[in-house]
Amino acid sequence: MLGLGLIGGSLMRAAHQAGRQVFGYNRSIEGVAAARADGFDATAGLDDALRRAAQTDALIVLAVPVPALPQMLRHVSAVAPHCPLTDVTSVKGAVLDEVAEAGLLERFVGGHPMAGTAHSGWAAGEAGLFHHAAWVVSVDDHVDPAVWTEVMALALDCGAVVVPARSDEHDAAAATISHLPHLLAEALAATAGEVPLAFALAAGSFRDGTRVAATAPDLVRAMCEANAAQLLPVLDHALGLLTEARTHLTEHQSVADLVEAGHAARIRYERFARPEIVTVVIGEEGWRDELAAAGRAGGVIRSALPTRDSRG
C-alpha cells in the first residue's frame, strides 16, 4: 500500500480484516507512526517497501494524490517493475498516462473505489469505508486478465461491488457525479459567504449542498484539475441549464424546465437498478468489451467472476 491516507489507510485495514497480508509505505513519519500504533506493518522507506513487494510478487496499490504519482512510479519502475499494479485515485486517464510514461502499463489495472469522507489522513480511515461502495476496475484494451482478477478480488474482499468501466468513460462519469458537485458546492458556499443573514438561516439544503466544500482544497483541486478535459463539458452543460433557467425566470417567471428535468433525473437515479454481472469469463475473447458494456448498463460484480483458466 503506497500512501496511508484516508483511502490507503482504510484499504489497509479492510484488506487486513479480510485476512490478507498487507504492508504499507507512507511519506510522513507521523502517518507511519499512527499506522504502527494501530498494529499495522508500515514504513517510511519507499524502496524497502518496494523491494519487499518485488520479492513476494505483491499487488502494489498506488494510494497517493495524482501530483505525487510520477515520482512514485519511477521508484516502482526501478525496484518492482514486474509486480501487479493498481491505484485508487479518482482520475483514471491521468493515471493511465503516468503509468504508460513509466513503462508499467503491462501489469497495470486502474481502480477507483467511489467512497470517501470530508476528512483525510490515517486517523480518518476505517475498514468499513468500502462496504457496498462501487469500486471501478478499468477494462481498457491493454489490461491483463490475471492482474484484473487480482484487483477484482481485492475490491470484493473489501466489501465493495465492482463496476467494470473504460478509463475514459469513468472519467466522464466521475466529472459529473464527483468533480462537478464539488465545484457547485464551493460556489454555493462562497455565495452564501457574501449574504449577511445566510449562515444564520442555513438548514438542510445548504448543509447538504455544501458538505463537500469542507474537503481539503488541495484534494479538490487535484481531482478537478487532473480531470479538466472531462470536467469542462459537464460544467458547461450545468452552466447552460442554469443560464437557461435564469432567462426563463426573468422572462416568464418560471423555472419549470430545469426543476422538472432535475426531479425526473433524481427519481431515475433513485430507481436505478444494479443487475449482477455473472456470465462473463475473464480472459475469454471480447471479455473487456463485454464487461464495459455491462458496467455501462448498471451492472456490478458481487462475487468473483470465473477466469478462463479457473473454469472447471
Added chain:
Amino acid sequence: MLGLGLIGGSLMRAAHQAGRQVFGYNRSIEGVAAARADGFDATAGLDDALRRAAQTDALIVLAVPVPALPQMLRHVSAVAPHCPLTDVTSVKGAVLDEVAEAGLLERFVGGHPMAGTAHSGWAAGEAGLFHHAAWVVSVDDHVDPAVWTEVMALALDCGAVVVPARSDEHDAAAATISHLPHLLAEALAATAGEVPLAFALAAGSFRDGTRVAATAPDLVRAMCEANAAQLLPVLDHALGLLTEARTHLTEHQSVADLVEAGHAARIRYERFARPEIVTVVIGEEGWRDELAAAGRAGGVIRSALPTRDSRG
C-alpha cells in the same frame, strides 16, 4: 392551522405536544381523514374553522403554498379579520404583499421555520421537525408587539430557536441557502442524467448534492418563482463564480480561487456562533430594529423575551 401538509401537519403535532389546543383545516378530504385518524381536530370546512378561530381569538397559521394564499386570505378577511395571523411559508415578501392586499397587515407577523424534508403531506409530518431549527419571525416596521410575542411563543413551544429578521433580508438569505441550492441540485441531477455511467458510479457527493431535487417540482417552483427578485442576484453571483472557475481551468489549469473561497466559507459556516438574544424588551422603543440587528449578527431567541407590559 390552515393547511395540514408536511409543515402544517408537523406544526399541529408539535403544538399539541406542547399542550396547546389546536384545530386545523385542510382542502383535501384525504388529509383531513389522515389527521383525524391520528386523533387530531381537523375539518375540510374553511369557514367553519375560521368562525371557530374568530370566536376563540385563536392565532391563525397560514400553512398553504404561496399560490393558494390570495383566496385563503379573502376568507380570513371575511370571517376572522381580527385574529392574530402568521404563516410558515418560505417567501416573506410575497406573503407580506398578499396580506397587505387583503387588508390584514395590522395583525400579521410573518414566520418561516427553516425545516423540511424531501417528502410532503400529512403522513410525512412529525412533531420533532422543528427541534433546534431556526424559525424566522419577521420584525418589519408594522409588526405588533403582542402578535409578535404570540408567534415567538409558538415557535419556542415547538422546540425551535427564533431568528428575528426583516422580510426582505430573510428573502435574500433564503434565496441563497434554500432556493439556489435547489436550482444547483436540479442542474446537477439533470446533467448526470445525460452521462451514461454517471448513475452507476454515483456516491455521497452526488447523493447529497441532488437530495433536494427529489422535492416535488411544484413546491420548488413555488418557492423559487415567488422569490425571483431575490433569487436572480444570488444565482448570478454563483454563475459568475462558476464561469470564472471555468475560465481559470481552461487557461491556467486551476480552480484554486473558487475552491479556496468555497472551503473558507464552509469552514466559517461550521464555526458560525449563535449567541442568545436576551436583552431586548418587546414593545420598547426601537425593539424591531434591535432584534433585526441581533438576528443579522447570528443571534437567536431560545426562551421568551420579556414584553413591555410583562416586565415586573
